[in-house]
Amino acid sequence: xxxxxxxxxxxxxxxxxxxxxxxxxxxxxxxxxxxxxxxxxxxxxxxxxxxxxxxxxxxxxxxxxxxxxxxxxxxxxxxxxxxxxxxxxxxxxxxxxxxxxxxxxxxxxxxxxxxxxxxxxxxxxxxxxxxxxxxxxxxxxxxxxxxxxxxxxxxxxxxxxxxxxxxxxxxxxxxxxxxxxxxxxxxxxxxxxxxx
Numbered sequence: 001x002x003x004x005x006x007x008x009x010x011x012x013x014x015x016x017x018x019x020x021x022x023x024x025x026x027x028x029x030x031x032x033x034x035x036x037x038x039x040x041x042x043x044x045x046x047x048x049x050x051x052x053x054x055x056x057x058x059x060x061x062x063x064x065x066x067x068x069x070x071x072x073x074x075x076x077x078x079x080x081x082x083x084x085x086x087x088x089x090x091x092x093x094x095x096x097x098x099x100x101x102x103x104x105x106x107x108x109x110x111x112x113x114x115x116x117x118x119x120x121x122x123x124x125x126x127x128x129x130x131x132x133x134x135x136x137x138x139x140x141x142x143x144x145x146x147x148x149x150x151x152x153x154x155x156x157x158x159x160x161x162x163x164x165x166x167x168x169x170x171x172x173x174x175x176x177x178x179x180x181x182x183x184x185x186x187x188x189x190x191x192x193x194x195x196x
Contacts, residue, residue: 022086028075037094049096056088064163066130130160146171 029047033039037047047055061067063076063084079087127135133152140148150171153164 022083022090026087026090032071037091038097046097047091048094050091050094052088052092054088055091056084059084059087060163061131061134064159065128066134066160066163068128068131130156133160147175150175 029037032041032044033047034041034044037050039046058067059076059079062069062072063079065073067073076084133156136152137149140146140152150168153168156164
């Protein structure tokens with residue numbers, strides 16, 4: 001089944017290469033994620049109900065191969081930054097998946113949860129090294145540790161390093177400014193203390 005889906009995805013990718021408008025290109029996405037972004041394929045998330053920033057991050061990670069799923073990497077590799085933004089805006093306009101009409105309350109609850117949440121493993125299982133590094137950096141940032149996030153992403157090489165380079169540069173600049181401000185603060189305390 002998975003091989004069939006992968007073959008279908010590649011066929012749709014080839015067909016979309018000549019598509020011009022955003023809507024024409026989105027037909028490729030509908031092959032797996034369903035019409036109007038409502039997936040009916042097990043382990044394939046519905047796009048409907050996804051917020052634009054989340055969709056943008058996910059598409060960027062697929063383009064830069066920070067998330068690894070061959071059909072998605074292939075689709076996203078030709079996307080410009082503008083394409084990523086337009087696709088994420090289009091995805092955000094799709095309706096949320098509706099729960100099955102004949103489902104009992106637990107099935108409706110699970111359907112609603114699946115519409116609200118996209119599951120991505122963060123425990124390292126099945127992740128590439130760049131995915132694991134991004135997850136570790138996210139955990140560091142959540143804990144307020146910018147320096148820790150930088151140190152986790154520093155060892156990246158190749159395309160993942162190139163993708164992370166602008167963010168790392170800004171993060172290092174912020175750390176340098178914070179260090180300088182801390183030093184100035186220390187000097188002010190010394191001078192103000194001496195003036196008394």
